[in-house]
Amino acid sequence: MLAFAGPAFAAGALEGQAVKSEINVIAIAMFLVFVGLTLFITKWAASRTKSRSDFYAAGGGITGFQNGLAIAGDYMSAASFLGISALVFGSGFDGLIYSIGFLVGWPIIMFLIAERLRNLGKFTFVDVAAYRLQQTPIRTLAASSTLVVVAFYLIAQMVGAGQLIKLLFGLDYSTAVVIVGVLMVVYVTFGGMLATTWVQIIKAVLLLGGASFIAFMVMRHVGFSFDRMFTEAIKVHAKGEAIMGPGALVKDPVSAISLGLALMFGTAGLPHILMRFFTVKDAREARKSVFYATGFIGYFYILTFIIGFGAIILVGSNSAYLDGKGGLLGGNNMAAVHLAHAVGGEVLLGFISAVAFATILAVVAGLTLSGAAAVSHDLYASVFARGKVDDKKELKVSRIATLCLGVVAILLGIVFEKQNVAFMVGLAFAVAASTNFPILILSMFWKGLTTRGAVVGGGLGLATAVTLTVLGPAVWVKVFGYAEPIFPYDAPGLFSMSAAFLGCWLFSVTDRSAQASREATLFDSQLVRSQTGIGASTAASH
Amino acid sequence: MPTELLERISRDPHYLELTRKRSRLAWVLTAIMLAVYYGFILLVAFAPDLLKQRIGDGATTLGFPLGIGVILTAILLTGIYVWKANGEYDRLTARIHQGNAS
Numbered sequence: 001m002l003a004f005a006g007p008a009f010a011a012g013a014l015e016g017q018a019v020k021s022e023i024n025v026i027a028i029a030m031f032l033v034f035v036g037l038t039l040f041i042t043k044w045a046a047s048r049t050k051s052r053s054d055f056y057a058a059g060g061g062i063t064g065f066q067n068g069l070a071i072a073g074d075y076m077s078a079a080s081f082l083g084i085s086a087l088v089f090g091s092g093f094d095g096l097i098y099s100i101g102f103l104v105g106w107p108i109i110m111f112l113i114a115e116r117l118r119n120l121g122k123f124t125f126v127d128v129a130a131y132r133l134q135q136t137p138i139r140t141l142a143a144s145s146t147l148v149v150v151a152f153y154l155i156a157q158m159v160g161a162g163q164l165i166k167l168l169f170g171l172d173y174s175t176a177v178v179i180v181g182v183l184m185v186v187y188v189t190f191g192g193m194l195a196t197t198w199v200q201i202i203k204a205v206l207l208l209g210g211a212s213f214i215a216f217m218v219m220r221h222v223g224f225s226f227d228r229m230f231t232e233a234i235k236v237h238a239k240g241e242a243i244m245g246p247g248a249l250v251k252d253p254v255s256a257i258s259l260g261l262a263l264m265f266g267t268a269g270l271p272h273i274l275m276r277f278f279t280v281k282d283a284r285e286a287r288k289s290v291f292y293a294t295g296f297i298g299y300f301y302i303l304t305f306i307i308g309f310g311a312i313i314l315v316g317s318n319s320a321y322l323d324g325k326g327g328l329l330g331g332n333n334m335a336a337v338h339l340a341h342a343v344g345g346e347v348l349l350g351f352i353s354a355v356a357f358a359t360i361l362a363v364v365a366g367l368t369l370s371g372a373a374a375v376s377h378d379l380y381a382s383v384f385a386r387g388k389v390d391d392k393k394e395l396k397v398s399r400i401a402t403l404c405l406g407v408v409a410i411l412l413g414i415v416f417e418k419q420n421v422a423f424m425v426g427l428a429f430a431v432a433a434s435t436n437f438p439i440l441i442l443s444m445f446w447k448g449l450t451t452r453g454a455v456v457g458g459g460l461g462l463a464t465a466v467t468l469t470v471l472g473p474a475v476w477v478k479v480f481g482y483a484e485p486i487f488p489y490d491a492p493g494l495f496s497m498s499a500a501f502l503g504c505w506l507f508s509v510t511d512r513s514a515q516a517s518r519e520a521t522l523f524d525s526q527l528v529r530s531q532t533g534i535g536a537s538t539a540a541s542h
Numbered sequence: 543m544p545t546e547l548l549e550r551i552s553r554d555p556h557y558l559e560l561t562r563k564r565s566r567l568a569w570v571l572t573a574i575m576l577a578v579y580y581g582f583i584l585l586v587a588f589a590p591d592l593l594k595q596r597i598g599d600g601a602t603t604l605g606f607p608l609g610i611g612v613i614l615t616a617i618l619l620t621g622i623y624v625w626k627a628n629g630e631y632d633r634l635t636a637r638i639h640q641g642n643a644s
Contacts, residue, residue, distance in 0.1 A: 093593070093603075093605050093606070093609070096605075096606070096609040096610075097583075097586060097609070099609075099613070100579070100582065100609055100612050100613060101579075103612075103613055103616050104575060104579045104612065104616050106616060106620060107571065107572075107575045107616050107619045107620045107623075108572060108575060108576075110620050110623055110624070111567075111568040111569075111571050111572045111575075111619075111623055112568060112572060115627070226602060226606075227600040227601055227602050230600070230601035230602050230603075230606075231600075231601040234601055241594075244594060244596075244601070244602075244603040244605065244606075245590055245591075245593045245594030245603055245605050246586045246590040246593055246594075246605070252587070253584070253587040253588065256583050256584075256586060256587040257580070257583065257587075260579065260580065260583045264579065284627075284628055284632060287623070287624045287627055287628060288624060288628070290620060290624070291620050291621055291624040294616060294617050294620045295617050295620075295621075298613045298614070298616060298617045301613060302610065302613060524548060524552065525543040525548050528543065528548060528551050528552065528557070529543065531557070531560065531561050531564075532551065532557065532560075532635055532638050532639065533635065534543070534547075534551065534638070534639065534642065535543055
């Protein structure tokens with residue numbers, strides 16, 4: 001049944017109750033160095049964050065390479081590092097299926113979205129959809145779905161963070177959640193996108209460095225031969241040969257395709273990722289950042305795969321890391337952490353623990369910023385105040401929104417401590433794929449899309465994704481405790497995306513209003529701007 | 543955007559060349575990526591035994607190089623697009639900007 005906990009797996013990786021461990025001094029010291037450094041950066045960034053453009057988009061002054069690292073940082077959560085290596089540790093080949101699903105959204109974003117988004121938008125992806133459609137309904141819907149995505153993703157991260165920190169650092173669960181919440185609010189309120197980006201860059205470098213080192217040590221152990229690595233792993237793994245091909249994780253073709261859709265197109269609708277295209281100076285740098293990000297993420301997933309197999313060989317057969325029943329101490333998600341200890345001793349263990357904590361901080365900061373932007377830029381400034389608002393006022397609202405999000409994240413993090421939150425990331429991806437993505441792609445590529453179509457279709461996608469998740473195995477069975485799910489699949493993507501696209505189409509082609517024909521006329525100028533960027537530079541500065 | 547400017551750009555041969563070339567490349571690359579990824583997913587769903595097939599005498603099965611191949615394809619295709627866009631397409635875009643500076 002673990003089967004299609006789907007993308008959920010990644011952030012929900014830290015499932016189950018972690019046991020509080022002894023206080024880990026090296027890890028805490030390294031973590032304090034990281035926090036000190038990032039707070040210093042936040043102070044520096046605060047002195048440069050004056051306008052809305054500074055706050056939401058780091059003034060557009062990030063280079064393509066830096067932004068590529070930051071995007072990769074947003075994407076490589078602690079959960080995907082620990083979760084995917086744990087999945088490889090447990091089932092071998094199946095782990096690779098997930099890595100691939102998480103990666104292949106990137107080329108699609110590059111070919112179809114990145115550049116037009118950069119040319120049309122200002123701060124959030126909602127700017128693009130609202131370019132020719134009516135501001136109020138479109139922004140309200142898209143901001144709501146953004147908040148749903150951010151809230152669920154954020155809670156999953158907070159719960160994971162609490163469990164992980166309890167386990168790695170020996171702190172209390174609630175202490176850990178409060179520390180994460182407070183730090184993310186500090187980074188975002190004071191340093192805005194500039195600080196958030198640099199926190200992300202530092203974390204990405206640390207994570208890639210640490211993972212590279214562990215993978216290198218594993219490869220050294222097997223004499224740099226993949227074949228020897230596989231041979232040794234088959235010998236010691238309980239499932240033997242079965243780890244060399246698809247196994248229990250893929251139940252049936254419908255699940256496989258539905259999950260594939262949610263993973264691929266969910267990425268293309270994640271608000272905190274899309275927001276990163278506005279931190280660079282132009283479309284050219286935006287393209288470069290996607291290329292670097294794809295390279296880093298692909299490399300990272302290959303590393304987690306080596307790490308998972310390394311853990312099978314070096315951790316799975318070493319009784320020092322196993323509990324009485326043959327399971328890993330601290331749960332299966334600790335595979336990579338134990339492996340760090342096996343190849344690099346206490347220091348590497350401390351380093352990897354600190355990096356895992358840093359990773360969570362960076363990811364929640366990015367999420368919080370996109371949630372705050374949805375409230376202040378899309379809801380407050382454009383809908384509530386109808387664009388008549390100055391920079392100062394909007395910045396104030398975004399900071400208040402950040403603070404509220406921080407408080408909500410801490411409270412819900414504590415409330416959900418004992419819940420299985422795996423479905424939350426799955427839901428976040430499904431909502432992103434079935435609300436944000438269809439509206440975004442249709443508004444850019446289909447002249448016929450009208451406000452009515454987008455609102456009804458997007459709303460249908462949102463409602464279907466949420467309903468099917470609740471009726472599916474992850475919530476209906478695991479959370480509510482019923483014996484049989486009403487909806488049999490964990491991944492609703494195939495159905496909710498179809499509902500969204502059908503809704504958008506049907507309610508657009510039947511829309512005969514004058515407003516609808518005005519929206520179609522505006523398509524040509526939107527197209528020219530999205531293709532050439534003419535008019536985009538002026539839009540970004542006002 | 544003023545109507546005259548819009549009409550002028552829409553008729554600009556550089557603009558027509560840019561949009562034609564870029565759209566074609568983007569859709570071709572998208573099609574390749576979708577085919578490669580869903581091809582892989584369909585193999586996982588319908589032909590798991592093929593992926594479990596060993597290569598030669600070693601322990602490595604066909605699934606691993608194929609899986610890593612999908613990851614490398616994703617990086618490669620992204621690279622091809624950026625190379626074309628940041629070279630040829632940006633030069634065309636610059637010409638459109640020059641020709642329509644108003």
